[in-house]
Structures are given as structure tokens and as C-alpha cells.
Amino acid sequence: MTSLSQRDALTPGRPARRVMRRATAGGLPGAGGAGLAFRLEGAGLGYGRDAVLRDVELDVAPGEVMVVVGASGSGKSTLLRALAGLLPSREGRILAGGEQVTGPSADRAMVFQDDGLLPWRSVRRNVELPLSIRGVPRRERERAAEEWIERVGLADAADRLPRELSGGMRQRVQLARALVGVPRAVLMDEPFGALDAQTRADMQRLLLDVLRDTSATVVFVTHDVDEALLLADRVAVLGRTGVRAVLETPDGEKGTDAAARANLRERILEEL
Numbered sequence: 001m002t003s004l005s006q007r008d009a010l011t012p013g014r015p016a017r018r019v020m021r022r023a024t025a026g027g028l029p030g031a032g033g034a035g036l037a038f039r040l041e042g043a044g045l046g047y048g049r050d051a052v053l054r055d056v057e058l059d060v061a062p063g064e065v066m067v068v069v070g071a072s073g074s075g076k077s078t079l080l081r082a083l084a085g086l087l088p089s090r091e092g093r094i095l096a097g098g099e100q101v102t103g104p105s106a107d108r109a110m111v112f113q114d115d116g117l118l119p120w121r122s123v124r125r126n127v128e129l130p131l132s133i134r135g136v137p138r139r140e141r142e143r144a145a146e147e148w149i150e151r152v153g154l155a156d157a158a159d160r161l162p163r164e165l166s167g168g169m170r171q172r173v174q175l176a177r178a179l180v181g182v183p184r185a186v187l188m189d190e191p192f193g194a195l196d197a198q199t200r201a202d203m204q205r206l207l208l209d210v211l212r213d214t215s216a217t218v219v220f221v222t223h224d225v226d227e228a229l230l231l232a233d234r235v236a237v238l239g240r241t242g243v244r245a246v247l248e249t250p251d252g253e254k255g256t257d258a259a260a261r262a263n264l265r266e267r268i269l270e271e272l
């Protein structure tokens with residue numbers, strides 16, 4: 001069993017504070033639905049002969065923002081890949097919405113640090129992509145893309161190519177592309193890691209703002225403890241081979257209670 005300290009034992013199925021967020025499905029057919037619950041049961045993950053994470057027990061409640069922190073190489077991206085269905089578990093089970101994860105799904109959108117946008121497609125066409133793949137009729141996907149491009153503040157850049165955008169703008173496109181299809185979960189791997197401090201703060205605010213209107217579950221990987229405190233409902237700390245602790249952020253608006261926040265920050269740093 002992974003070393004979850006007693007005081008930090010997670011509560012399986014704990015209702016997320018943000019479960020009641022409104023889904024902006026934008027009328028898309030087959031889109032949306034409640035946030036996805038994830039469950040890892042004795043999961044073992046690794047590459048070839050090398051085990052990275054062993055015997056991981058973790059529950060992510062529908063609609064919550066679970067931020068995963070840990071030292072470099074502790075397996076944060078590995079965990080995220082497994083939730084995305086890009087890496088099979090070697091032991092135990094990984095469940096999404098009660099079903100075993102066997103591969104990627106449109107229900108689970110990913111956002112990476114390096115933007116992964118298609119360089120030959122404009123902002124507009126990149127944002128439409130998940131809807132095109134799903135066969136959403138042109139007019140509907142154009143309308144949904146337009147709405148999200150506006151939402152992330154890129155209305156004036158909709159016809160530009162990715163190379164004509166700043167790093168922060170490219171991450172805005174990624175965010176719009178991830179959310180346009182109204183996924184049930186968004187898996188984010190250090191999405192703001194390469195941005196300067198000011199752009200990063202802007203993106204964090206934008207993310208909190210757009211998530212308020214979705215019911216998607218979010219699993220967000222970061223190195224940055226302050227980013228974790230700002231965004232998380234709960235923070236999972238990875239140690240050498242597994243989840244060391246799962247810590248709840250204070251109730252109320254995230255990050256507003258300075259003393260509780262400082263205390264939690266200390267505890268996260270102790271566990272790292």
C-alpha cells in the first residue's frame with residue numbers, strides 16, 4: 001500500500017466543491033455531461049522494466065480540481081498519461097467514470113506545456129479540431145469555436161497561425177481547444193510552465209474563470225506549489241514511488257485564507 005499518512009487519508013468519492021458548476025455545452029450534440037470520476041486501485045505504472053509508480057490508490061471526484069505536485073521525475077506526467085489512456089497500468093486498475101481506461105477518449109481532453117497545436121491550421125481551425133473529429137456539423141463547430149476564442153480573449157487573432165502567436169496566446173488556444181468539445185475531464189501537464197510570471201498569472205486567472213462554467217474534472221500537474229494552492233480543491237503529492245499525501249485546500253474561495261494557505265503550503269513542502 002502506498003504511504004498515505006493517516007491524517008491525509010483521502011476520502012473516496014468526496015464531493016467536489018465545484019461539482020455544481022454549469023456546463024456550457026453550447027448546444028453541441030453528444031457533448032458534456034457530468035465531470036468524470038477517476039479511481040486508481042493499486043495501479044502500477046512504468047516504462048519497460050522500470051517501475052515509476054507502484055500501488056497507487058487515488059480517487060478524483062467528479063468536478064474537482066486535483067493538482068498533482070512532486071519532485072522532478074516523481075511520475076507526475078506518467079500518472080497523467082495513464083489517466084489519459086496513453087499508458088496502460090501494469091498492475092491494478094485505472095477507472096474513469098467507473099469504466100476501466102483502455103485508451104484515449106474525447107471525454108478526456110489534454111493540455112500540454114508545449115502547445116501541440118497544428119502549425120498549419122489557424123487559431124480558429126485548431127479550436128474546431130475536436131469537433132471536426134467528432135463530426136459536428138460545420139456551422140455548429142464554427143459557432144462553438146467562435147465562442148471559445150472570444151472567451152479566451154483571442155477574437156482578434158482567430159485567423160493567425162500558431163507561429164504568429166506568443167507563448168501565452170498559444171496556451172489560450174490550447175485551453176479553448178480542450179474545452180470546446182465540453183469534455184468530462186481536462187488533464188493538464190504543466191500548461192503554464194514555460195510562461196513568464198505575469199502571463200502565467202493571467203492564465204491562472206483565465207483558467208479559474210473558465211472552469212467556473214464547466215463541470216469538467218481537472219487533473220493539473222505542476223512543479224509550482226503556489227500554483228497548486230491557487231487552483232486546487234485538493235493537492236496530491238507524489239513521492240519516490242507513489243502518492244505520499246492528498247491534502248485539501250481550505251474551504252471558501254481558493255487561496256483567500258492566508259493563514260490556512262501558508263499552513264497547507266508548509267505541509268506540501270514537508271511531503272515533497
Ligand SMILES: Nc1ncnc2c1ncn2[C@@H]1O[C@H](COP(=O)(O)OP(=O)(O)OP(=O)(O)O)[C@@H](O)[C@H]1O
Nearest residue numbers: 047048052070071072073074075076077078079223
Ligand atoms: N517515455 C518514457 N520512457 C522511459 N522512461 C520514461 C518515459 N517517460 C518518463 N520516463 C521516466 O519516468 C520517470 C517519471 O517521469 P515523469 O515525466 O512522469 O516525471 P515528472 O514528475 O513528470 O517529471 P518532471 O517534473 O521533470 O516533468 C522518470 O524517471 C523518467 O525518466
